[in-house]
Amino acid sequence: MTQHADALPSGLPVAHCCGAPRSPGGTDAAATDDSGPLAAGAAAQELLLDLPGGTFRMGSDEVRYAADGEGPVRPVSVDGFRIAAHTVTNADFDRFVTATGYTTTAERERWSFVFGGLLPDDFPPTRAAAATPWWRQVYGATWQHPEGPRSDVDDRGDHPVVHVSWVDARAFCRWAGGRLPAEAEWEYAARGGLEGMRFPWGDELTPGGEHRMNVFQGEFPARDTGDDGHVGTAPVDAFAPNGFGLYNTTGNVWEWCADRFATGRVERVMRGGSYLCHASYCERYRCAARSPNTPDSSAGNVGFRMAADAG
Numbered sequence: 359m360t361q362h363a364d365a366l367p368s369g370l371p372v373a374h375c376c377g378a379p380r381s382p383g384g385t386d387a388a389a390t391d392d393s394g395p396l397a398a399g400a401a402a403q404e405l406l407l408d409l410p411g412g413t414f415r416m417g418s419d420e421v422r423y424a425a426d427g428e429g430p431v432r433p434v435s436v437d438g439f440r441i442a443a444h445t446v447t448n449a450d451f452d453r454f455v456t457a458t459g460y461t462t463t464a465e466r467e468r469w470s471f472v473f474g475g476l477l478p479d480d481f482p483p484t485r486a487a488a489a490t491p492w493w494r495q496v497y498g499a500t501w502q503h504p505e506g507p508r509s510d511v512d513d514r515g516d517h518p519v520v521h522v523s524w525v526d527a528r529a530f531c532r533w534a535g536g537r538l539p540a541e542a543e544w545e546y547a548a549r550g551g552l553e554g555m556r557f558p559w560g561d562e563l564t565p566g567g568e569h570r571m572n573v574f575q576g577e578f579p580a581r582d583t584g585d586d587g588h589v590g591t592a593p594v595d596a597f598a599p600n601g602f603g604l605y606n607t608t609g610n611v612w613e614w615c616a617d618r619f620a621t622g623r624v625e626r627v628m629r630g631g632s633y634l635c636h637a638s639y640c641e642r643y644r645c646a647a648r649s650p651n652t653p654d655s656s657a658g659n660v661g662f663r664m665a666a667d668a669g
């Protein structure tokens with residue numbers, strides 16, 4: 359991967375692969391604007407799975423990332439709700455933008471974070487996020503141009519939309535007649551009915567040597583061998599679904615949840631890890647893993663899944 363130029367002068371210390379904030383501290387301004395739906399809900403609600411309420415053991419007692427606050431494991435109850443089998447796709451997001459003329463945060467700010475390893479070797483110089491030099495500040499990177507102005511999503515209609523901020527994700531959900539999942543709902547759904555397992559299918563990363571999700575193989579960040587069949591994003595329905603019928607709750611892209619990361623903090627929760635997670639550096643491709651980012655931040659490995667109240 360090419361390492362261009364100097365670091366962005368600002369940026370929170372980010373000690374993992376999961377993403378960098380758009381600005382130090384971030385802002386809550388746009389995220390606290392609770393104005394009404396952008397358009398009449400042209401809902402894709404037929405795609406939502408109906409999950410019964412229940413009590414599950416939330417979190418993990420693994421202590422590799424104490425600051426993440428995965429633990430302690432505790433019983434949590436959720437009411438019945440609906441949640442999408444897969445994350446919102448580029449095709450879904452295109453329908454939203456076509457109907458509403460919505461402008462994303464990345465389009466307004468004119469840049470987003472792209473993983474350096476996905477940029478062509480002849481890409482013009484970019485700046486890096488402090489402490490996480492693989493995150494490049496790419497002007498012109500948007501949901502329609504995930505690796506910058508010369509890239510497109512023409513062949514990625516069924517891939518997760520990325521470079522969407524928490525604010526953008528919430529706007530889509532409002533338009534579609536849904537909402538972002540609460541963090542507890544997300545984990546309950548992601549576990550697919552299995553209690554206390556690291557992954558949606560069990561405790562083993564690659565049972566029988568078989569890849570079950572889209573994460574990073576090789577040496578992070580220099581070389582992704584793509585042994586799981588994917589470098590960068592995979593189609594939203596790649597790999598087998600979990601016991602509740604949800605695809606790719608772990609791996610592929612981080613998924614925004616409604617909740618704040620912690621009381622009094624600006625950041626919102628992201629869940630599930632992404633195609634950049636690797637055990638050597640960021641073992642956050644697990645059901646219990648969580649990570650913060652500010653609601654105005656966007657990157658090429660963050661998307662979202664819609665939820666809704668029980669019908």
Ligand SMILES: [Cu+2]
Nearest residue numbers: 376635640642
């Ligand atoms: Cu990660």
